[in-house]
Amino acid sequence: MRRKGMHSMSSKLSYREIVRTPSHSFDITMDSTPTTPARVMNSNRARKMEVALFFMSGVGSTLAWTAILSNLVYYTAVLGEKSYLYLNIAVFVPLLPIFITQAVLDSYFDRQYGSLKSYSYRGISGFTTGTIILGLIPSASHNLLALSLLTLAIGLSSAVLHGTLKQMASFIYPNCGRLQAALNSGMQASAALVLVVSLLTGFGGSTQTGNSRIFGFYISIAFLHLLCFVAFQLLMSHSKDVLRSMMLRDMSFENLESVVQGETPL
Numbered sequence: 001m002r003r004k005g006m007h008s009m010s011s012k013l014s015y016r017e018i019v020r021t022p023s024h025s026f027d028i029t030m031d032s033t034p035t036t037p038a039r040v041m042n043s044n045r046a047r048k049m050e051v052a053l054f055f056m057s058g059v060g061s062t063l064a065w066t067a068i069l070s071n072l073v074y075y076t077a078v079l080g081e082k083s084y085l086y087l088n089i090a091v092f093v094p095l096l097p098i099f100i101t102q103a104v105l106d107s108y109f110d111r112q113y114g115s116l117k118s119y120s121y122r123g124i125s126g127f128t129t130g131t132i133i134l135g136l137i138p139s140a141s142h143n144l145l146a147l148s149l150l151t152l153a154i155g156l157s158s159a160v161l162h163g164t165l166k167q168m169a170s171f172i173y174p175n176c177g178r179l180q181a182a183l184n185s186g187m188q189a190s191a192a193l194v195l196v197v198s199l200l201t202g203f204g205g206s207t208q209t210g211n212s213r214i215f216g217f218y219i220s221i222a223f224l225h226l227l228c229f230v231a232f233q234l235l236m237s238h239s240k241d242v243l244r245s246m247m248l249r250d251m252s253f254e255n256l257e258s259v260v261q262g263e264t265p266l
Contacts, residue, residue, distance in 0.1 A: 046178040053235040058186020060228025061161035071204040090151035098159035116246040126161035127229035134222035
């Protein structure tokens with residue numbers, strides 16, 4: 001014997017309610033199935049501000065490791081041919097383990113601490129780690145082991161940012177592809193930005209590059225990375241649709257749990 005309400009597993013849920021926070025008041029409409037907690041009803045199209053902030057966040061997610069790999073010719077000449085292999089491994093090996101970890105654990109932490117806090121924490125940890133490491137790299141540019149370890153930290157933080165931003169772009173505006181396009185464009189645009197900084201600072205074009213040029217290059221990249229961090233923070237704190245999406249995601253998790261509990265046999 002099962003409790004009443006079992007039929008609701010196949011029916012759609014529609015409800016309308018007001019969600020209030022200390023600084024926001026939203027009229028939220030949700031129309032989704034219990035098995036799709038990430039689908040929320042936002043504006044049909046992403047606003048220009050969200051598009052620009054997602055673009056900047058995308059730049060930040062690939063900027064740090066792009067800066068390192070853009071100078072492989074210099075590092076190969078200074079640190080030896082092994083540096084080419086070690087630095088590439090340090091950047092790309094963390095991608096798969098991080099993606100698997102996020103796929104397994106992200107939903108759990110989202111339910112435990114709330115989607116907004118969880119996504120904010122992932123972004124803050126990723127951007128903060130990347131910015132700090134970029135500031136440390138000049139002092140490790142002549143030591144292969146130290147440079148490889150710092151690059152590994154860059155690879156881990158970038159993988160976290162990549163997965164976090166990809167997830168957000170998929171559910172904030174589920175019926176609009178602008179955020180995905182902006183995010184992917186930003187991830188690609190970081191290479192052009194690194195090229196400009198390299199030309200301005202003169203680092204990477206010669207094995208005779210002085211320490212001042214190395215320092216100028218990575219500090220400039222760190223500053224740009226920090227600006228991307230600011231863009232992410234603005235996205236998380238000033239976009240009403242982002243906040244609405246996070247709230248609705250949490251509500252749908254709670255609704256899914258209540259439906260599952262209602263299905264438990266007596």
